[in-house]
Amino acid sequence: QKEVEQDPGPLSVPEGAIVSLNCTYSNSAFQYFMWYRQYSRKGPELLMYTYSSGNKEDGRFTAQVDKSSKYISLFIRDSQPSDSATYLCAMSKGGDDMRFGAGTRLTVKP
Amino acid sequence: EAQVTQNPRYLITVTGKKLTVTCSQNMNHEYMSWYRQDPGLGLRQIYYSMNVEVTDKGDVPEGYKVSRKEKRNFPLILESPSPNQTSLYFCASSPLATLGEQYFGPGTRLTVT
Numbered sequence: 309q310k311e312v313e314q315d316p317g318p319l320s321v322p323e324g325a326i327v328s329l330n331c332t333y334s335n336s337a338f339q340y341f342m343w344y345r346q347y348s349r350k351g352p353e354l355l356m357y358t359y360s361s362g363n364k365e366d367g368r369f370t371a372q373v374d375k376s377s378k379y380i381s382l383f384i385r386d387s388q389p390s391d392s393a394t395y396l397c398a399m400s401k402g403g404d405d406m407r408f409g410a411g412t413r414l415t416v417k418p
Numbered sequence: 419e420a421q422v423t424q425n426p427r428y429l430i431t432v433t434g435k436k437l438t439v440t441c442s443q444n445m446n447h448e449y450m451s452w453y454r455q456d457p458g459l460g461l462r463q464i465y466y467s468m469n470v471e472v473t474d475k476g477d478v479p480e481g482y483k484v485s486r487k488e489k490r491n492f493p494l495i496l497e498s499p500s501p502n503q504t505s506l507y508f509c510a511s512s513p514l515a516t517l518g519e520q521y522f523g524p525g526t527r528l529t530v531t
Contacts, residue, residue, distance in 0.1 A: 404474075
């Protein structure tokens with residue numbers, strides 16, 4: 309069993325839809341949770357960075373962490389074609405031991 | 419512009435021919451790391467460095483070497499590349515205070531025949 313599980317998709321939605329991306333994990337020691345966005349032929353870029361449980365909002369993006377269920381989510385409101393990318397969840401215990409999900413490929417159709 | 423650079427971006431080589439992929443960052447970050455990305459497996463950490471002269475193994479270090487002689491540079495060395503090292507490689511850096519906020523380079527696509 310992988311430490312971090314992420315549905316690879318692909319996920320296709322119409323423009324304006326709410327997108328929900330999810331990851332589950334097995335190691336209860338994880339306490340830092342990140343979401344990265346990776347465009348084709350580019351390196352990942354950090355979208356959201358959260359510590360422990362709870363919600364964090366940044367514009368159209370909301371990250372949720374439920375440590376009791378070992379489950380994290382990223383919601384994208386009013387999705388745009390420019391949001392089409394692969395989304396990677398990542399987590400760590402202390403920061404230097406990052407574990408990444410395999411990534412979910414998202415396409416937002418105009 | 420704050421950035422992480424990698425060279426080369428694309429490399430095709432043959433089994434056993436030593437190669438080095440360079441990585442440089444201009445953000446004065448203490449932490450640097452190398453990852454490989456393979457389909458279905460996501461990003462896996464190869465080696466990381468918390469500061470100059472301090473390096474440690476990640477999840478998949480076999481067949482790789484690194485060195486950190488200067489803060490800005492963190493080269494990845496493949497002494498004797500094999501076909502199973504064909505992959506997309508990323509270098510990343512981060513301040514020590516916020517290790518999860520990693521800045522990634524553009525990637526190096528390596529093919530070993």
